[in-house]
Amino acid sequence: MAKISINLATGSLQKEEIIVGIDLGTTNSLVAFINPDKEPKVINDAGKGVLVPSIVHFGAAGDITVGNEAKDFLITDPQNTIFSVKRLLGRSYKDIEKHKDFFSYKVIDDDSESLVKIKVGDTFYTPIELSGLILKELKERAEHALKTPVNRAVVTVPAYFNDSQRQATRDAGKLAGLDVLRIVNEPTAASLAYGIGLDPEETKTIAVYDLGGGTFDVSILQIQSGIFEVLATNGDTFLGGDDFDRAILDYWIEKNQLDRAVLLANHELSQELRLKAEEAKKSMSHQSIFNEKVGEIWCTLDKQTFESLILPKVNQTIDCCKNALADAKLSISDIDEVVMVGGSTRTALVKKMVSEFFGKPVHDDVNPDEVVALGAAIQADILAGNRKDILLLDVTPLSLGIETMGGLMDVIIPRNSKVPTKAGRQYTTSIDGQVNMKISVYQGERDLIKENRKLAEFDLKGIPAMPAGFPKVDINFLLNADGILKIQAIELRSGVKQEVEVKPTYGITDDQVEQMLMDSITHAKDDVAQRMLIEARTEGEQITYTVENFIKKHGTHLSVAEISDTQKYLVTLKEALTSGDKDLIHKAIDELNEFTRPFAERLMDHAVNTAMKGKSIEGAVD
Structure with a gap:
């Protein structure tokens, strides 16, 4: 007997599942879906608001709070309140060392290249686990609002995220009970929300300017036959609307001749002033003068002063746009469209300067906080097969990777990657003088190789004897359009090389693929x-x-x-x-x-x- 789902929120019949689009942000996250009228729509669960702050708080009794309720603990319990976790995804301590003062919680330095850990009390968390908690909150909000199970999602990441950051995002989804069908670049999602790239006949070069609360990036994309290629990306992961707030706050401190050291010691007052600065910034979108008090401190600001305060920061973003164009080997006249993303692009000066730089009006009609999530929902709709006019390219059904120490699976080509595709990773030896390396290739979604399917095994022999960590072994996977996987291992210092070919789909049915996926979520x-x-x-x-x-x-x-x-x-x-x-x-x-x-x-x-x-x-x- 066939099962039919009814969406209680809309009363409409639907397929077994809704695939949602998720914007996992540094400051805020949100989730969107395609409604029965075929329109992308963000989810506002139980009036909590569309934006879910990307904040996790760990209480003394072991209780975990995510989102709006966790935000209050930033002041009262900063060492147990984790924010901006996206900055840590797939990063080693060395990557974020120079920004360690930014974090009020303990980021562990183990003096190695391994991924960062966050210490809360006596427990150590990875950014994957923390991002998983945020995604779980989004999943639960979506299920509550839509009155239907949500098990599959498209999740967005910045265009500059590397393989390990993308894999970390997939793993976070799995931990939240979500099958992440596709990782989509944020600028690609934003373009889709404006309908750019949906027409297969269209060829365009576009710039996506994304200024959020804490991060800025600009991406130059080329769109051809519905395929998005990132030509260049540039930005600053520690530049955003928060800097506008800080500039206003510094102006008030100076104007009121406040003692900065005293203010820093008074968490509540400094937080109150910071929030007031944010309020003043937002008011500049619809008024020219802001004039309020915090206690006895006058907080006054006019539009001209505001724009002079933030001008250096906006100029920094324009420099990034110049760099991105130079990297893409393009001139301003080559850019057909400019898309604005991120809450901070509401600032009039930002819009004006970006428009003047590119010499054309910018796309800013769609809510800049929501545009990425809406685009992710459109991508999810394409993957669900609901848009017949768009070609779905062949994808690999299961992840491909190799065995690393302890019997773990290290994914090199994630499932749902477009075919043909090529990816690689660099490895090294673990003991001094090691001359051989066994390379075992697996297919599957589980963390332990014993739960996955072995495809091949070969030895890379003749590595020159060197201290542990010295050899550099590149392992490259090339999956061609016929579904043949070529694995190549090469030790870069000596040129020692070995390769093998396999067919990953040989002897495996669709039902077995589905079962392997279900098992990976169940046992995540x-x-x-x-x-x-x-x-x-x-x-x-x-x-x-x-x-x-x-x-x-x-x-x-x-x-x-x-x-x-x-x-x-x-x-x-x-x-x-x-x-x-x-x-x-x-x-x-x-x-x-x-x-x-x-x-x-x-x-x-x-x-x-x-x-x-x-x-x-x-x-x-x-």
């Missing part, structure tokens, strides 16, 4: 918990190996007390490694790092410093 929490334990153990073992080697080589330069105390920390770490508690392992790693850093910095040579870089492939250690 367990898989991530296991992955994190394995990664913690692998990291702990690597650090133990590195520190013991370091003492052997440089022991004569260390004091007896330094060696003795280091050995105690090593014993604690080794005990933690047998515990099965990833937080305990991270705590022991963190303590060992903190203790050894001062004298390691004093002595560590280049070889030891790079020993922890990159990922190490399983089989390398045998």
